[in-house]
Amino acid sequence: MNEYIEIKFDGGIADKHQVSVRDLGRSLVHLQSAMDRAYLDVKHGKVWKHARLSGVKAFQETALIVGEPEKGSYLLKMFQSPDGKKGTIKRIAKALTAPFKAAQNEAAVLGYSLENQIANTRNALHHKQIAVRKFADLVKEPDEAIVRVYGDRSISKEVDQILIAVRKNPGVKLTLTFEEGGKSIFEFDAKTAAAFHRLVSHRALGGPVLYRGELRSLDRGPKQHRNYKGRFINADNGKTVTLHIFSQEDYDFLAPHIRTGDFDIIAAPIIEHDAFDPVGGDIQFLGLSKK
Known part of the structure; x- marks a missing residue:
């Protein structure tokens, strides 16, 4: 098994070569989730919002x-299974490379608040300064602002x-190493992680x-005075979106x-990390159609 992912903690949370179950557990759960999202993207050529693994083969x-912890502040190596x-x-x-480099260079996030x-x-x-597109046109020719495939956003x-543990603890470092036909190393401190x-x-x-489509439900949330959510069933594809x-x-x-x-509504795709899933991505209500 030559392909592996390695996680290394340095600093306060790795005192005496040990880490808390909370920090390690969260890391392992989300590494596995990143693995699942990457697998779906490789297998299908894309990954969509809320997609999940199905079938024994996919889990295999x-x-x-998980290998034995190695010497270091706290270092754990996870090998890809023979069936991987x-x-x-x-x-x-690949998904981490661009945002990591931008984070190292402290690239500014441009734009206004939502x-x-x-x-x-x-x-x-x-x-009437902008035109309203049809949903079918969005699927066929995505918005120019969507420059990144959704899989990158999902994995990142x-x-x-x-x-989270790195952002909240100055002095802590976390290094992720990915080995498959070449080694990629990403070292995060609090500044880079933020x-x-x-x-x-x-x-x-x-x-x-x-x-x-049909509005299935609305939710005010607890003691909220704005930023509510609803569940909308898109008539064009039968998918329920937020x-x-x-x-x-x-x-x-x-x-x-x-x-x-x-009924008809006008809404805008919510683009996160320059990515949007046109089939099931979240949308922002702008108004009722006057057609």
Whole structure:
């Protein structure tokens, strides 16, 4: 078994060559999740939101075998199983390369807050400065702002969860090594981990799209005065997506339409880390269609 993933903790949380179950457990769970997302991307040529492994073979092909802890602050190596699918570990390293380099260079996250983007898009729609696309056109020709495949975002978000312990503990370092036909090493300190988080969690709105479907539910959340969510069944593909609802006024516009059949809304794809799954990605409510 020559293919492996190695995780190394340095600093305070690895005192006496030991780490807490919480920090290690979270790291292993999200490394396995990154492995699963990479496997789906390699196998199908893409990975979609909420996709999960199915069948015994898929779990065999994504298994990581934990080796003995090695000397160091705390170093653990996980080997790909003999049944592992080729290219999976390499796919994780590929997804991390661009955001890691940007984080090292402290690349700025450009753009306005989501609230300002919603207001600007609505103003442009009101003054007919931008056109509303059909959903079928979005699938065929994705928004120009979506420059990264969704698999990269999906994998990077899992690794970002591993870095929580690093971001919260100055002086701690975490090194991830991926070996499959070549070695890729990513070393994170608190500063790099924080920059990585800003990059992979940044959200932006795509252009407005006409969606037709049924509003299955609305959820105000506990003691929230805005940023509600709904579940919207897209009539074009039968997929249920999360519909983000910014204000109480928006919520009141939508409430009469719960489970009343198909109707038209204008919404914008929520692009995270320059990626969006057009089939099942989250969308931001902008208004009811006047057609």
